[in-house]
Structures are given as C-alpha cells and as structure tokens.
Amino acid sequence: MQVEGSAKPVYFSALDGIRGLALLAVMYEHLVVDKGWFINLHFGALGVGIFFVLSGFLIGNILIQQRYQKDVTNEPTKNILKVFYIRRSLRIFPVYYLLLLVMLLLGLPHYIYNYAEWYATYTANFKLIIDKFTVWPTSHFWTLSIEEQFYLVFPLLLFLTPAKNILKLIVGFIVAGVVSRMILHFQYNYFYDYFTLSAFDYFGFGLLLAYMRIHDIKLPYPSILLLLFLCLYIHLNFPIVDHKGKSFLLKTLPIFSIIFSLILYKSITDWKDSKILNNGVLRYTGKISYGMYLYHPFVPYIRKYFIEISDTYLALTIDVCLVYAIATLSFYAIEKPLNNLKGRFVY
Numbered sequence: 016m017q018v019e020g021s022a023k024p025v026y027f028s029a030l031d032g033i034r035g036l037a038l039l040a041v042m043y044e045h046l047v048v049d050k051g052w053f054i055n056l057h058f059g060a061l062g063v064g065i066f067f068v069l070s071g072f073l074i075g076n077i078l079i080q081q082r083y084q085k086d087v088t089n090e091p092t093k094n095i096l097k098v099f100y101i102r103r104s105l106r107i108f109p110v111y112y113l114l115l116l117v118m119l120l121l122g123l124p125h126y127i128y129n130y131a132e133w134y135a136t137y138t139a140n141f142k143l144i145i146d147k148f149t150v151w152p153t154s155h156f157w158t159l160s161i162e163e164q165f166y167l168v169f170p171l172l173l174f175l176t177p178a179k180n181i182l183k184l185i186v187g188f189i190v191a192g193v194v195s196r197m198i199l200h201f202q203y204n205y206f207y208d209y210f211t212l213s214a215f216d217y218f219g220f221g222l223l224l225a226y227m228r229i230h231d232i233k234l235p236y237p238s239i240l241l242l243l244f245l246c247l248y249i250h251l252n253f254p255i256v257d258h259k260g261k262s263f264l265l266k267t268l269p270i271f272s273i274i275f276s277l278i279l280y281k282s283i284t285d286w287k288d289s290k291i292l293n294n295g296v297l298r299y300t301g302k303i304s305y306g307m308y309l310y311h312p313f314v315p316y317i318r319k320y321f322i323e324i325s326d327t328y329l330a331l332t333i334d335v336c337l338v339y340a341i342a343t344l345s346f347y348a349i350e351k352p353l354n355n356l357k358g359r360f361v362y
Contacts, residue, residue, distance in 0.1 A: 029282045030069065032292030034301030037065035042311050046334060063158050067214055068275040070162055071221020074169065079181060079229055081362055082173050092174045095362065102357045103166055109353050110345055111159065114309055126150055137163040140209040147206050152312035157209050164211045165218050185222045189269060192216025196267040216269040220276035234280055241277040244270060306342035306350065314338050
C-alpha cells in the first residue's frame with residue numbers, strides 16, 4: 016500500500032495557535048466564569064474537546080503510519096509500542112507526578128489523600144462518575160485521565176487490526192463515543208461526559224483527519240460543512256425552535272467533535288498561514304499549554320493563602336501572569352530537558 020507522508024511527527028505551526036486558544040478557553044472557564052465574573056460563557060468544554068481532537072490527530076499521524084510501515088519492515092509490534100509509550104511518558108508523567116507529590120507533601124487540597132490513588136492511576140474520571148460531584152482545584156484531572164486511557168487503548172487496538180481495516184477501527188471509535196453518550200445520558204446526566212468512551216468520537220475524528228492526511232484525501236467544501244454544523248449547533252442550543260429532543264441531540268450527537276475536526280482541518284490547510292493562529296502569543300501559549308493546564312486552577316487557590324485581592328481585575332491579571340510564569344519555568348526547567356530525551360527513542 017502506498018502511503019503518503021513521513022513517519023516523523025507532523026508539525027503545523029497553526030496548531031500551536033489552536034492549542035493556545037483551547038487552553039485560554041479552559042482558563043476563562045475556570046478563572047473567570049466559575050467565579051461569576053464578566054460574561055457567563057462556558058468555553059471550557061470547547062477547549063477540552065479541541066484538545067481531544069488534537070490528540071487524536073497528532074497521535075494518529077505517528078501510529079497509523081507506523082502501522083503501515085510495520086507490514087513492510089516487519090518491525091516487532093512491541094518495539095514500536097515501547098518507543099511510543101516511552102516518548103509519551105517523558106512528555107506527560109514528570110510534571111504531573113511532581114505536582115501530585117507536592118500536593119501530598121503539603122496535604123493540599125484537603126481531600127488529596129482520599130483521591131491520591133485515583134490521580135496516580137489516571138482514573139480520576141471514574142471517581143467523578145462514582146461521586147457525581149467535582150472537586151476543586153483538581154477537577155480538571157479527569158481530562159488527563161481520559162487522554163491517558165486513550166493512549167493506552169488505541170495503540171494496542173491499532174496494531175491488532177489488519178491495515179486494511181484501520182478506517183473501520185476509526186469509525187468504531189466515533190460510533191462508540193456517540194452510543195456511549197446516548198446510553199449514559201439519562202442515567203448519569205451531566206457526568207456521562209466523564210466516561211472514557213464518551214470522548215472517543217473526539218479522538219476518532221482526530222484520527223480520521225490523520226488518516227485523511229496520510230492518504231492525501233481532501234475534504235470537499237470544508238468551509239460550507241463548518242458553517243452548516245455551526246448552524247445546527249445554534250439551532251439546538253438556542254430556543255429559536257424548541258422541542259424536547261433538542262437537549263438530547265445536542266449532548267449526544269457528535270456535533271462538537273465534527274465542528275472541532277473541521278476547524279482543525281482548516282488549520283492545516285486554508286488557515287495554516289493565518290496571522291491569528293500564528294500569532295506569537297497564541298503559539299507560545301500553545302507551546303507551554305500542558306503546564307498551564309496543569310497549574311492554572313492551583314494558582315488562585317495558593318495565592319489566596321498569601322494575599323487576598325479584593326479588586327477582581329487585579330486578581331485575575333496577577334493570577335494569569337503567575338500561570339504564565341510558573342508554566343514557563345516548568346517548561347524550560349523540567350519539561351523541555353526531559354522532552355529532549357525523546358531523541359534517544361526514535362521510531
């Protein structure tokens with residue numbers, strides 16, 4: 016089978032901008048909306064969805080090509096997976112477990128000892144489903160748990176799947192996400208989103224984009240498709256025409272995952288040279304976004320121990336600056352040096 020593209024990790028500068036926007040959406044939710052400040056627009060879930068689609072796309076570009084090449088080179092599957100998991104571990108685990116260790120040593124937040132095993136095993140999403148309530152400032156750990164579970168499941172399934180059936184596997188991920196939400200919607204209400212399978216259509220559409228890129232498949236009329244699905248979202252989300260099934264359809268159909276995948280597709284095609292997405296601040300935010308995502312809920316939580324600021328705008332400004340500063344220090348002192356070690360483990 017002739018496959019287009021390189022087996023090296025794909026890089027588009029505009030995706031750093033997309034990642035930056037997604038991170039800022041999450042921060043807006045947690046640092047602004049949750050405090051009742053300013054405009055009450057819930058962008059956090061949108062940012063998380065974009066992160067999931069991005070993960071599917073980036074991981075898919077690497078592993079799907081490796082899967083095809085395996086049939087040519089006969090490279091043992093265990094060698095490929097070993098390299099993949101080592102590289103992922105170097106990128107994700109160090110600062111996460113360092114943060115968890117600091118929380119345990121300080122005994123903060125007050126509930127940490129009751130949740131530590133869930134955080135340590137990347138199963139925090141299941142704890143939230145069981146308890147049916149979120150805990151602050153570690154509630155965002157559920158998304159990291161789902162990502163790790165995806166990283167564990169997808170590579171194994173991919174290399175057990177014949178190359179000719181990879182597209183069927185990807186479609187299976189998308190269907191699993193939709194069906195999962197439909198089944199769990201009524202029983203778990205809001206908390207069904209925390210179940211791993213409920214996010215699989217986001218990863219699946221990211222994988223589909225990677226599959227299309229590898230096979231050089233172009234999407235016809237992406238702008239029109241994006242506009243149509245945005246209109247569908249507006250129709251279902253706003254009471255222009257109301258009916259009982261609107262909420263169910265909005266929460267269970269893969270509307271968001273399709274919209275995010277279309278935005279991602281545009282970002283690597285028509286918008287790849289966009290001045291907005293290639294803006295230096297956005298790209299830098301995307302570059303250090305992992306640390307910012309990890310640390311941002313803790314900054315106002317810890318800052319209040321040292322100084323209480325009554326001025327809303329001043330408090331928000333200081334907190335955002337602190338998030339950037341801490342994430343920058345984390346990136347250059349810990350993440351980047353360890354990430355450079357990935358050069359020793361190549362596919």
